[in-house]
Amino acid sequence: MSILYDEQSRIITINTANTTYQMIIGPHRFIQHNYYGKRIGEEDLSYLHLHYDRACSGNPDEVFPSRRISLDVIPQEYPSAGVGDFRIHPMSVHNGDGSYGADFRYVKHEVIKGKYELGGLPSSYDAAGGAETLVVTMDDKITGLTLELLYGVFEEEDVITRAVRFVNKGSYEEVLTRALSMSLDIPYGKWDLVHFHGKHALERQTERERIGHSAVTVGSTRGTSSHQENPFIIIADRRTDEDHGDCYGMMLVYSGSFKAQVEADQFDSVRAIMGIHDEQFAWHLAPGESFTTPEVIMTYSPDGLTDLSHKYHHFIRNNICRGKYQFARRPVLINNWEATYFDFNDEKILAIADEAAELGIEMLVLDDGWFGQRNSDNAGLGDWYVNEDKIKGGLTSLVQKVNEKGLKFGIWIEPEMINEDSALYREHPDWVFAMPGRKPTRGRNQLVLDMGRSEVIEYLYSRIEALLAGNNIEYVKWDMNRSLSDVHSNALPASRQGEALHRYMLGVYELMGRINRNFPNVLLEGCSGGGARFDAGILCYSPQIWCSDDTDPIHRLNIQYGTSFGYPVSTMGSHVSASPNHQTGRTTPMFTRAVVAMSGTFGYELDPAKLSDEEKSQIRDQIADFKRYYDLIQSGDHYRLTEIGDDYFEAWEFAASDASEALLNVVVTDIQPNPTLMNIRLKGLDPDAVYEMTEKKYANENVPPEFSTDSVRKRELRGDALMNAGYTLEWAFGDYPALQIHLRRL
Ligand code: GLA
Numbered sequence: 001m002s003i004l005y006d007e008q009s010r011i012i013t014i015n016t017a018n019t020t021y022q023m024i025i026g027p028h029r030f031i032q033h034n035y036y037g038k039r040i041g042e043e044d045l046s047y048l049h050l051h052y053d054r055a056c057s058g059n060p061d062e063v064f065p066s067r068r069i070s071l072d073v074i075p076q077e078y079p080s081a082g083v084g085d086f087r088i089h090p091m092s093v094h095n096g097d098g099s100y101g102a103d104f105r106y107v108k109h110e111v112i113k114g115k116y117e118l119g120g121l122p123s124s125y126d127a128a129g130g131a132e133t134l135v136v137t138m139d140d141k142i143t144g145l146t147l148e149l150l151y152g153v154f155e156e157e158d159v160i161t162r163a164v165r166f167v168n169k170g171s172y173e174e175v176l177t178r179a180l181s182m183s184l185d186i187p188y189g190k191w192d193l194v195h196f197h198g199k200h201a202l203e204r205q206t207e208r209e210r211i212g213h214s215a216v217t218v219g220s221t222r223g224t225s226s227h228q229e230n231p232f233i234i235i236a237d238r239r240t241d242e243d244h245g246d247c248y249g250m251m252l253v254y255s256g257s258f259k260a261q262v263e264a265d266q267f268d269s270v271r272a273i274m275g276i277h278d279e280q281f282a283w284h285l286a287p288g289e290s291f292t293t294p295e296v297i298m299t300y301s302p303d304g305l306t307d308l309s310h311k312y313h314h315f316i317r318n319n320i321c322r323g324k325y326q327f328a329r330r331p332v333l334i335n336n337w338e339a340t341y342f343d344f345n346d347e348k349i350l351a352i353a354d355e356a357a358e359l360g361i362e363m364l365v366l367d368d369g370w371f372g373q374r375n376s377d378n379a380g381l382g383d384w385y386v387n388e389d390k391i392k393g394g395l396t397s398l399v400q401k402v403n404e405k406g407l408k409f410g411i412w413i414e415p416e417m418i419n420e421d422s423a424l425y426r427e428h429p430d431w432v433f434a435m436p437g438r439k440p441t442r443g444r445n446q447l448v449l450d451m452g453r454s455e456v457i458e459y460l461y462s463r464i465e466a467l468l469a470g471n472n473i474e475y476v477k478w479d480m481n482r483s484l485s486d487v488h489s490n491a492l493p494a495s496r497q498g499e500a501l502h503r504y505m506l507g508v509y510e511l512m513g514r515i516n517r518n519f520p521n522v523l524l525e526g527c528s529g530g531g532a533r534f535d536a537g538i539l540c541y542s543p544q545i546w547c548s549d550d551t552d553p554i555h556r557l558n559i560q561y562g563t564s565f566g567y568p569v570s571t572m573g574s575h576v577s578a579s580p581n582h583q584t585g586r587t588t589p590m591f592t593r594a595v596v597a598m599s600g601t602f603g604y605e606l607d608p609a610k611l612s613d614e615e616k617s618q619i620r621d622q623i624a625d626f627k628r629y630y631d632l633i634q635s636g637d638h639y640r641l642t643e644i645g646d647d648y649f650e651a652w653e654f655a656a657s658d659a660s661e662a663l664l665n666v667v668v669t670d671i672q673p674n675p676t677l678m679n680i681r682l683k684g685l686d687p688d689a690v691y692e693m694t695e696k697k698y699a700n701e702n703v704p705p706e707f708s709t710d711s712v713r714k715r716e717l718r719g720d721a722l723m724n725a726g727y728t729l730e731w732a733f734g735d736y737p738a739l740q741i742h743l744r745r746l
Contacts, residue, residue: 001132002014002015002016002132002155002245003111003132003134003151003153005109005111005128006044006328007413009024009044009046009266010024010025010026011023011024011025011034011044012024012025012109012134013138014134014153014160015039015155015240016039016149016155016156016157016158016159016160017154017155017156017158018038018039018158018301018302019036019038019039019158019160019299020035020036020037020038020039020040020089020313020530021035021039021151021160021732022034022035022036022045023077023136023415024046025106027063027456028060028062028063028105029105029106030060030067030069030071030076030105030106031077031078031106031136031138031375031734032046032049032074032075032076032077032203032367032432033075033076033077033151033184033185034046034048034049034075035048035099036184036186036248036300037300037301037302037534038097038246038300039500042166043654045449046363048187048483049074050185050214051068051074051742052068053067053068053725054070054072054073054267056681057072057073057084057086058070058071058072058084058313059084060083060103060609060736062111065172070084070089070175071083071084071085071088072084072085072086073267074194074736075185075187075269076183076185076367077136077149077183078090078091078164078182078183079091079139079151079183079306080101080102080103080104080106080140080146081093081101081102081204082099082100082101082102082494082628083101083102085492086153086426087140087263087265087271088263088271088273089178089183089259089273090164090178090179090180090181090182090183090273090275091164091176091178091179091180092177092178092211092278093141093143093145093174093175093176093177093644094143094174094175094177094282095172095174096170096171096172096173096551097143097172097454100167100645100728102140102141102143103138103140103141103240103543104138104139104140104147105138105139105141106136106137106138107137107138107146107665108136108137109134109135109136109141109621110134110135110137111133111134112134113132113133114126114131114132114133115131115132115133115152115154115161115375116133116135116150116152116163118139118163118292118294119292120506120509120510121193121292121295121506121509121537122253122254122294122509122513122536122537122540122541123151123152123161123163123294123295123540124154124161124253124295124297124319124320124536125314125320125322126152126154126319126375127319127606128156128239128667130154130155130156130316131152131153131154131155131202132149132152132153132155132242132547133151133152133153134149134152134153134200134417135148135149135150135151135152136149136151140467141167141296143160143170143174144168144169144170144171144287145166145168145169145170145174145285146166146167146168146169146231146249147164147165147166147168147504148164148165149162150162150164150165150295150352150389151241152283152295153661154319155313155535156316157297157299157315157319158299158300158311158318159297159311159315159564160298160469161295161296161297161298162181162182162296162300163181163182163292163295163296163300163522164179164180164181164182164292164293165290165291165293166179166283166285166290166291166292166293166487166723167290167623168285168288168290169287169288170287170290171287173284173287173289174283175282175283175284175285176281176282176283176285176287177278177281177282177498178276178278179275179276179278179281180249180259180273180274180276180278180280180293180294180651181252181274181275181276181294181295181296182273182275182296182308183272183273183296183487184248184250184271184272184273184341185270185271186269186270186271187249187269187270188268188269188273189213189237189246189270189306190210190415191210191219191235191237191238191262191264191270192208192210192211192235192236192238192240193208193209193210193211193216193231193233193234193262194206194207194208194233194234194236194237194565195207195229195230195232195234195260196229196230196232196233196435196563196565197218197225197228197229197230198227198229198230198507198531198559198562198567199228199553200529200530200549201530201548201549201550201583202227202531202548202550202558202559202561202632203227203230203530203531203532203547203548203556203559203563204230204531204532204534204562204563205442205557205558205559205562206258206532206562206565206644206727208236208737209384210234210238211262211264211267211270211296212264212713213264213266213397213553215260215261215262215263215264215265215730216261217259217260217261217263217264218233218259218673219257219258219259219260219261219277219280219291220257220258220277220390221257221277221280222257222426222483222484223243223256223257223448223483223487223504224255224256224257224480224483224528224532225252225254225256225258225482225532225533225534225535225537226483226532226533227525227531229253229532229537230249230534230562230566230688231252231260231271231274231535232249232251232252232535232565232566233249233250233252233260233262233274234248234249234308234565235247235248235250235262235270235272236248237314241302241304241305242304242305242306242640242643243303243306244303244304245302245304245305246300246301246375247300247301247304247305247308247499248298248299248300249273249297249298249299249300249312249566250272250274250296250297250298250342250688251294251296251297251298251309251536251566252274252275252294252296252535252536252537253294253295253296253297253320253535253536253538253540254275254276254294254505254535254536254537254538255502255508255533255535255538256276256501256502256504257276257277257280257281257501257503257511257737258274258275258314258516259273259274259275259276259277259279260272260274260275260276261274261416268366271659272379274296274437275293276293276294276502276558277292278503279500279572280487280497280500281501281502282496282497282498282499282538283494283498283499283502283682284496284499286580290728292442296332296534296649296719297315297320299311299312299315299581300629303710306566306640308565308641309564309565309566309638309640310638311566312566312567312568313567313637313638314373314568314571315339316536316539316566316567316568316571317568317570318446318534320536320539321539321571322516323516323520323543324512324520324521324523324541325523325543325544325601326543327635329630330364330523330543330544330601330602331363331408331475331494331523331628331746332360332361332362332363332530332602332603332605333361333363333364333472333475333601333603333604333606334352334361334363334365334380334411334604334605334606335363335367335477335575335604336348336349336352336364336366336367336604337367337368338551338577338578338582338605338606339352339539339605339606339607339608340352340369340607341369341605341646342368342369342376342377342690342708344369345351345390345391345392346390346391346392346398346401347548347580349366349398349402350398350401350402350405351609351610352364352607352609353401353402353405353407354405354702355608355609355611356407356575356604356608357405357406357407358608358616359604359608359616359619359620360593360620360623360624361407361603361623362407362408362621362728363407363408363409363410363474363475363603364407364408364409364410365409365410365412365475365477365603366398366409366410366411366412366707367412367413368412368414368479369390370386370387370389370391370395370411370412371383371384371385371387372384372385372423372483373387373422374387374423374745377445377446378421379419379421379422379423380419380422381414381417381418381419381422382417382419382422382423382424382425382449383422383423383429384416384422384460384464384467386465387728391518391600393465395470395471396470397464399471399472400472400532403472404411406551406639408414408475409471409472409473409474409475410473410474410475410476410477410525411467411473411475411476411477411521411607412476412477412479413464413467413476413477413478413482414479414480414499415449415463415464415478415511416448416449416480416508417446417447417449417481417482418432418446418447418448418449418450419446420447423571424459425447425484429492431449431450431453431455431456431490431533431616432447432448432449432450433447433448433449433450433484433485433487433488433489433504434486434488434490435484435486436488436559437490438486440485440486441485441486441660443481443482443483443485444481444482446481446482447524448482448484448486448504450489450490450491450504450507450697451488451503451504451505451507451508451511452491452492452500452503452504452506452507453491453507453535455490457507457510457511460511461511461514463744464476464511464515465518468515468519468522469583472577473522474521474522474523475522475523475524475525476515476522476523476524476525477525477527477546478512478525478526478527478528478542479528480527480528480532480644481529482527484501484504484531484687487501487504488500489503499685499744504604505537507628508571509537509541509688510536512524512542513541514737515541517540517715522543523542523543523544524537524541524542524543524652525544525545525546525573525601525649526538526542526544526545526546527546528543529572530546530547530548530549530550530735531545531546531548531549531551531559531563533545534563534567534571535548537619539567539571543571544570544571544572544573544601545571545572545573546573547559547560547563547572547573547574547600549574549583550578550583550584551576551581551582551583551605552581552583552584552588552594553569553581553588553592553597553667553736554586554664554667554669554736555583555584555594555596556574556596557596557644557650557667557669558644558645558717560572560574560596560600561640561652563646564638564640564652568638568656569599569600569633569638569710570601570634570635571601571605572598572599572600572601572602572603573595573602574596574598574599574602574603575597575602575603576590576593576597576603576606576619576622577593577604577606578607578610579593588735588736589734589735589736589737590615590618590619591618591622591738592667592736592737592738594619594622594625594626595619595667595738595739595740596664596738597600598622598625598626598629598665599633599652600632601655602626603613604619612684616680616684617668620740625696625740629663629742631656631723632654632655632656632661632662632663633654633663635689636654636655636656636657636662636663637654637655637656637684638652638653638654639652639653639654639682639683639684641653641664641680641681641682641683647652648668648669648670648671648672648675648676649666649667649668649669649670649678649732650666650667650669651664651678651680651681652665652668653665653682653684655682655683655684655685658691658743659684659685659686659719659745660684660745661742661743661744661745662685662691662742662743663740663741663742664680664682664683664727664739664740664741664742664743665737665738665739665740666678666680666738666739666740667734667737667739668732669684669736671733671734671735671736671737672732673709673730675731675732676695677728677729677731678682678728678729678732679707679727679729680723680726680727680728680729681722681723681724681725681726681727682719682723682724682726682727682743685719685722685723685743686719686721686745687719687720687723688718688720689718689719689721689745689746690716690717690718690719690742690745690746691716691717691718691722691743691746692715692716692744692746693715693716693717693727693741693742693743694715694741694742694743694744695739695740695741696739696740696741696742697735702729703730703733703734706731707730707731707732707733709732718746719745722743727741
């Protein structure tokens, strides 16, 4: 039993293996949040919160004449709105009587075996069978608006998920103008916010800042979780580093506009809220109707950021990802995008397939350009019929020919979008988002289909079904290449336009879910102009997401580093591309590109015909290495060994959970003359065991003899030496050298 209730003290305590979360039902049915942090025995933690008369923080009617209870001060589970809590708050409502506000008080609570589900929204699931659900019901007695606070408790995983269901039990319509998924008060301490910002082709850059008294919002109003921010934040004690200190994670299982906000209040208590963004959000609830928010995955670690990341990695692999490819080995693929862009025909694709098969690649992915009149990115989206001018003989025959070469076949689609220059648009111009009387803003010269409309979903499903049922397609790259603007649905009345954005997401999820259910053998890879929709919502349907359109390995270090705080390597789509790189023009060694791409799902995105024999032989080795290390990389513990940008090299490691082996990866990003030597302390090894170290490759083959070491290099070292004294690498030379060392416990 991880959820406990003490009748006498009216305390609800949630215990996971290493954390405790506690609330108390106080006088007048207020719920006070007592604590979230390291696991604590049976203690009633209400003593932490002392109630004083705080000037200018008002008092609810029932506590009169006391001035000690103020909603503006006490830590809360889910703050009310408009009744005296002036901190950032997770909900707002416009009531049918014209007033704005709701005063939620405890009604009842219930503990249910198993994990709740959220209807049309993706959410985590109970893989091992031990999860429990706590439902705390609160209501506003004047309007009848009722809250069900949902807590999913995963004891072993140290995870508590949260979501809220609003039910209108009153007699008139209510309009929710903000309905966030959670609120968490952290009353004491000094805290930093860690978040992951970016832009197209440079996503998830790590930023850490102090939480002060002005509210800071991390969010997106773009209708996607976005390149610009990720729906994942960490609140870390100012002293917290990778290996020590308190930190809380909050990750939203949602792929549309979102908002996470943090603020220290007048008494320095930190509040964090997270959920669907309230911009352009207004949800009408007629009597009897309900609205359910997406869920937030929360975890806490007293042991620093690495431990927090490991909890997320484990949870996403086991309780978010699902389907055939959750654990099954994913094929090493070649994608033709950077090899051909739109300029291809069946012959070119088959030539790539021939070369790829020779190299040991397992799947060919046909990217954008195979359908409709799609000869550039100005036309064709919406017309999901093969272009037989390009693919002579049709798709079925191409797939067969590729299969005959021993390769699986995958394909690119972008179902949510439409070009005005398409048959679909000419037939259904009203299917797009567009505001009355205005020409919508184009993004990549494309418009957005209103995914909230059932006829749009039906059309798209029928086209995708025809594609998948008629051809042996084993992988689909589901792209989405613009931000949503001009959000207005022709299918909704004027009063309900505030629902269009969320209904769009519900439509996307419905379509993805249907494809998963009806084509369980197809591996989906999410994509959105690279990594604009890299979130736990999409991961419920596709176990991997293309991380970024930037395939430059040196930038990828940064992108994959930021991504690794919340998401496991098994979710990160990462490929070796040509050098000089197409996005940056930078030249890097083939080996370095592979070391970086191997810390992901691994594949190639280049024209193999342009490779030298030497490069081809390197690729064969890389694929063999990747397959050899597959389990270690994809399900081992990932360690960030350097802080990005802090030194002239980056290092990271995978260690098997039983410490039997490890893989150390190093890339020199800013080569130095006469350098400080690179000493790296490994992690996750068995201190008492001896490890045999095999240095796989060193890219700087042209090291002048005077730079080679004269020391005796030991290749068998104890785990405690490697973890505490570290390992010192040889002097590096040349452009972006990389090193990969495999460690095997003897
Ligand atoms: C997006 C994707 C790329 C590629 C192109 C095709 O930018 O991120 O990988 O598929 O679209 O148009």
